[in-house]
Amino acid sequence: MTTRAIGARIPRNEDPRLLRGHGCFVDDVNPADGLHGAVLRSPHAHARIVSIDTSRARALPGVDLVLTAADLGEVNQPTPLLIPNPHLTYPRTPRPLAADEVRFVGEPVAFVVARDRYLAEDALAAIDLTWEPLPVVASVEAALAEGAPLVHADVPGNRAARMAQQVGDPAGALARAARVLRERLYIERSCGSPIEARGVAAEYDRRAGTLRVWVSTQAPLPIKNGLARIFGLPEFKVDVIAPDVGGGFGTKIMLFYPEEILVPFAAIRLGRPVKWTEDRREHLIAATQERGQRHDVEVAVDEDGRILAIRDRFVHDAGAYTPYGIVVPIITSTQLPGPYRLRNYAVEFDVVYTNTAMVTPYRGAGRPHGAFVMERVIGLIARELSLEPAEVRRRNFIQPHEFPWDVGLTFQDGGPTRYDSGNYPLGLELALERIDAADFRRRQAEARRERRYLGLGIGCYVEGTGIGPYEGAHVRVEPSGKVYVATGLTTQGQGHHTTFAQIAADALGCDPADVTVVTGDTRKFNWGAGTFASRGLVTSGNAIGIAARKVRDKALRIAAGLLEVSLDDLELTGGAVRVRGVPDTALALGALATVANPIRYAYGKEASEAALRLVKPREGAVLAPGEEPGLEAYAYYAPPQATFASGCHAAIVEVDIATGDVKILRYVVQHDCGTVVNPTVVEGQIHGGVAQGIGGALYERIVYDDQGQPLAATFMDFLLPTAMEIPEIEIIHTETPSPLNPLGIKGVGEAGAIPVPALIAEAVDDALAPFGVRVREMPLNPSRVLELVTEGRERGRGAG
Amino acid sequence: MTPPEIAITVHVNGRSYAERVPPRLLLSDFLRHHLGLTGTHVGCEHGVCGACTVLLDGAAVRSCLLLAVQTDGAQITTVEGLAGDGERLHPLQEAFREMHGLQCGFCTPGFLLTAVELLRDTPHPDDLTIRRDLAGNLCRCTGYQNIVHAVRRAAELMGRR
Numbered sequence: 001m002t003t004r005a006i007g008a009r010i011p012r013n014e015d016p017r018l019l020r021g022h023g024c025f026v027d028d029v030n031p032a033d034g035l036h037g038a039v040l041r042s043p044h045a046h047a048r049i050v051s052i053d054t055s056r057a058r059a060l061p062g063v064d065l066v067l068t069a070a071d072l073g074e075v076n077q078p079t080p081l082l083i084p085n086p087h088l089t090y091p092r093t094p095r096p097l098a099a100d101e102v103r104f105v106g107e108p109v110a111f112v113v114a115r116d117r118y119l120a121e122d123a124l125a126a127i128d129l130t131w132e133p134l135p136v137v138a139s140v141e142a143a144l145a146e147g148a149p150l151v152h153a154d155v156p157g158n159r160a161a162r163m164a165q166q167v168g169d170p171a172g173a174l175a176r177a178a179r180v181l182r183e184r185l186y187i188e189r190s191c192g193s194p195i196e197a198r199g200v201a202a203e204y205d206r207r208a209g210t211l212r213v214w215v216s217t218q219a220p221l222p223i224k225n226g227l228a229r230i231f232g233l234p235e236f237k238v239d240v241i242a243p244d245v246g247g248g249f250g251t252k253i254m255l256f257y258p259e260e261i262l263v264p265f266a267a268i269r270l271g272r273p274v275k276w277t278e279d280r281r282e283h284l285i286a287a288t289q290e291r292g293q294r295h296d297v298e299v300a301v302d303e304d305g306r307i308l309a310i311r312d313r314f315v316h317d318a319g320a321y322t323p324y325g326i327v328v329p330i331i332t333s334t335q336l337p338g339p340y341r342l343r344n345y346a347v348e349f350d351v352v353y354t355n356t357a358m359v360t361p362y363r364g365a366g367r368p369h370g371a372f373v374m375e376r377v378i379g380l381i382a383r384e385l386s387l388e389p390a391e392v393r394r395r396n397f398i399q400p401h402e403f404p405w406d407v408g409l410t411f412q413d414g415g416p417t418r419y420d421s422g423n424y425p426l427g428l429e430l431a432l433e434r435i436d437a438a439d440f441r442r443r444q445a446e447a448r449r450e451r452r453y454l455g456l457g458i459g460c461y462v463e464g465t466g467i468g469p470y471e472g473a474h475v476r477v478e479p480s481g482k483v484y485v486a487t488g489l490t491t492q493g494q495g496h497h498t499t500f501a502q503i504a505a506d507a508l509g510c511d512p513a514d515v516t517v518v519t520g521d522t523r524k525f526n527w528g529a530g531t532f533a534s535r536g537l538v539t540s541g542n543a544i545g546i547a548a549r550k551v552r553d554k555a556l557r558i559a560a561g562l563l564e565v566s567l568d569d570l571e572l573t574g575g576a577v578r579v580r581g582v583p584d585t586a587l588a589l590g591a592l593a594t595v596a597n598p599i600r601y602a603y604g605k606e607a608s609e610a611a612l613r614l615v616k617p618r619e620g621a622v623l624a625p626g627e628e629p630g631l632e633a634y635a636y637y638a639p640p641q642a643t644f645a646s647g648c649h650a651a652i653v654e655v656d657i658a659t660g661d662v663k664i665l666r667y668v669v670q671h672d673c674g675t676v677v678n679p680t681v682v683e684g685q686i687h688g689g690v691a692q693g694i695g696g697a698l699y700e701r702i703v704y705d706d707q708g709q710p711l712a713a714t715f716m717d718f719l720l721p722t723a724m725e726i727p728e729i730e731i732i733h734t735e736t737p738s739p740l741n742p743l744g745i746k747g748v749g750e751a752g753a754i755p756v757p758a759l760i761a762e763a764v765d766d767a768l769a770p771f772g773v774r775v776r777e778m779p780l781n782p783s784r785v786l787e788l789v790t791e792g793r794e795r796g797r798g799a800g
Numbered sequence: 801m802t803p804p805e806i807a808i809t810v811h812v813n814g815r816s817y818a819e820r821v822p823p824r825l826l827l828s829d830f831l832r833h834h835l836g837l838t839g840t841h842v843g844c845e846h847g848v849c850g851a852c853t854v855l856l857d858g859a860a861v862r863s864c865l866l867l868a869v870q871t872d873g874a875q876i877t878t879v880e881g882l883a884g885d886g887e888r889l890h891p892l893q894e895a896f897r898e899m900h901g902l903q904c905g906f907c908t909p910g911f912l913l914t915a916v917e918l919l920r921d922t923p924h925p926d927d928l929t930i931r932r933d934l935a936g937n938l939c940r941c942t943g944y945q946n947i948v949h950a951v952r953r954a955a956e957l958m959g960r961r
Contacts, residue, residue, distance in 0.1 A: 496904070
């Protein structure tokens with residue numbers, strides 16, 4: 001091999017198309033004769049539908065169809081519970097259209113199909129509804145109050161689930177400890193809000209009986225198989241395509257969103273293509289959201305700052321339904337220990353229904369909450385014992401020689417929470433060195449003399465990535481010499497068309513630019529789950545690597561036969577097989593692909609030449625028993641368990657005590673995602689994750705009033721950070737390859753977002769230490785920062 | 801009662817289109833669904849995210865906040881008009897690729913057209929100027945850093961030409 005494709009900073013294969021405006025997102029799909037849908041949504045957080053009359057809407061010109069729950073018949077079943085769990089004792093999932101009761105503002109009640117989107121939206125206003133408003137619980141506090149109204153009449157106490165896990169003897173350790181610290185912590189509701197909102201288009205061919213659906217989703221294969229079941233079609237007659245997807249962040253893997261059923265239903269009913277495109281208001285009220293937990297944590301600590309035990313009890317806000325089970329709080333509870341030696345740990349959580357939008361995983365998926373709690377505990381210990389938070393971390397880290405480290409808990413996938421590799425102490429030191437922590441206290445003191453308040457914050461995390469069940473790959477060399485790769489998951493910006501190409505090219509000794517990758521198209525690959533949980537590169541990447549090596553082996557085998565040499569004498573490089581050191585023996589991969597398909601016909605000059613030159617008369621069958629035509633292979637990769645990535649972020653902030661503004665002056669990321677396939681792509685993932693983390697720490701908050709009305713339903717109210725708020729992010733890559741998979745990869749998709757709220761909290765604490773401020777909640781907007789300063793000053797006066 | 805359609809002529813990417821459109825049709829929908837120029841994306845439909853930015857008589861505007869009928873007689877440039885038909889990309893497009901200034905690519909057309917206007921008016925902007933100018937466009941994937949670097953790099957490339 002010459003230069004390795006894995007590890008190279010190559011520009012992305014997908015870029016020229018996207019940069020020219022030639023991407024194809026769902027709303028860009030415009031089948032001929034297509035109609036448009038619009039969804040009527042509940043204006044109430046909790047109400048009974050007394051009557052619904054669609055006759056005026058149906059009579060409007062240009063309106064083709066109006067659907068209510070009654071019109072859907074058997075299709076209007078509660079959507080499937082995706083990830084059942086015995087602790088989820090009261091699972092509840094929504095129906096495509098609410099039948100008699102709505103449980104959050106934005107829940108779909110009717111679906112209109114018309115000639116265009118404008119007419120469809122007009123018709124929504126002509127549907128006559130009579131509501132009987134019901135009492136609302138808009139927060140976990142309200143839901144858990146004595147005698148609280150019930151979100152679901154048959155779910156006592158609004159409790160969907162309770163789960164506990166424990167390692168060691170936390171009760172004993174807490175009882176014996178001389179020092180036990182306690183804290184109540186909040187992390188509020190946010191959401192992924194990709195810039196492309198959701199969308200669905202569907203086309204039903206009555207002659208062929210085939211349904212084709214385009215969805216802006218992270219999981220087309222599960223949608224395909226589910227739609228086949230829902231509509232009673234054979235799986236092979238349903239195609240689902242996630243074309244270009246304009247960001248996902250977890251929001252686009254909630255199946256089934258109602259529209260994913262309503263749009264195909266209407267297309268089948270009408271025999272005409274139907275499309276629905278979500279607007280931003282719909283997205284912010286009715287797409288799924290996340291975060292939203294309240295923690296009560298206790299920590300037992302010795303005089304040196306070593307953690308003896310932690311007990312955490314928390315409440316997780318599920319919103320109105322639990323379609324994605326209790327994955328998020330399970331992840332919080334199992335990833336909370338982070339990089340620390342925690343031999344005595346108890347965690348218990350309640351999952352509570354509220355009359356708010358549904359909660360499903362959003363980038364980080366429970367981990368930012370866990371890291372917030374754990375890192376706040378580190379800060380608490382540091383303050384109690386007058387130590388630097390970095391020093392408390394040093395004293396509690398799992399050491400590099402202790403891997404594999406078994407946390408002792410059952411992870412979200414049912415497998416162990418067993419850390420495979422890493423070097424946490426090194427990560428911290430690298431981050432501290434880069435941010436010049438050694439000199440920081442001097443600079444901080446100097447700034448304070450000028451009444452400027454600087455703070456240093458650190459945030460560490462461990463992230464279980466690359467979970468199963470499996471993904472697969474199809475790798476084929478075409479007679480042109482170009483390589484085709486297909487896999488079942490989707491791409492929503494991660495650069496798979498490049499990183500997957502690099503993995504295939506690395507095995508096939510060719511240029512990654514000659515590899516075309518297809519994702520998100522069930523016509524091209526029929527097996528797999530989807531892109532979520534930082535698993536794409538671990539699962540599909542390894543499957544592609546395995547398939548490409550099979551293709552490589554076959555190319556070498558064919559070449560050995562043609563050149564009449566032994567396999568050991570051959571090398572594959574520069575897109576051709578040759579006898580080592582004998583350049584004129586080169587057989588291009590394309591020529592070998594031609595030979596591998598002995599059909600007598602050769603298309604084009606190169607293939608003709610290859611056939612003439614290489615195909616020799618032979619006796620008997622052209623394919624030996626067990627041999628398959630073509631230079632191609634399929635392979636699958638099923639990880640044995642999650643692989644655990646890690647990192648340490650450090651930042652210096654300045655807090656303006658007059659305005660409450662928190663400005664990030666420097667931001668350093670150390671991260672370890674095992675083998676890095678393309679450092680540029682990895683850095684991009686981290687930049688974006690950190691930006692979302694900063695949004696979640698300082699700006700973005702989904703707010704409901706006490707009647708469950710969403711108050712952040714536009715981008716004027718739900719504040720995504722802009723280029724003015726996000727600083728330059730400095731990245732340090734460390735690579736501890738995973739011993740669990742052939743390529744040594746760990747996932748990195750969510751990593752950037754995880755420790756940011758924790759780190760901002762520590763930095764603000766540090767900056768405002770003169771006022772005795774302690775941050776116990778996220779996010780922190782400027783007015784809240786000012787309140788904390790004022791409270792601190794008043795406390796100071798009271799004490800002084 | 802649907803109001804009658806209105807005849808307009810607009811010049812998009814150097815080509816003239818004479819169309820009849822409903823008065824309430826958004827410019828973004830006109831470009832995307834009437835002219836088939838789907839490179840202009842719609843992210844919020846209330847003028848905050850900037851994904852739908854196009855050049856209208858040279859000025860970067862939000863096509864979701866304009867009606868098609870308001871652009872009668874105007875010159876419009878969309879992302880499809882930046883590079884022409886040849887192989888060669890516009891320097892901003894080249895720089896976005898070189899600096900990894902895009903991930904999912906959905907917000908990218910809006911950033912490109914905003915930056916076209918910036919570099920025309922300010923050929924050598926410093927980073928703060930770039931950030932301030934791009935602050936009207938939202939990106940959820942990149943954290944903006946590589947977009948800022950790409951605009952800086954494009955300024956270099958354009959300076960050389």
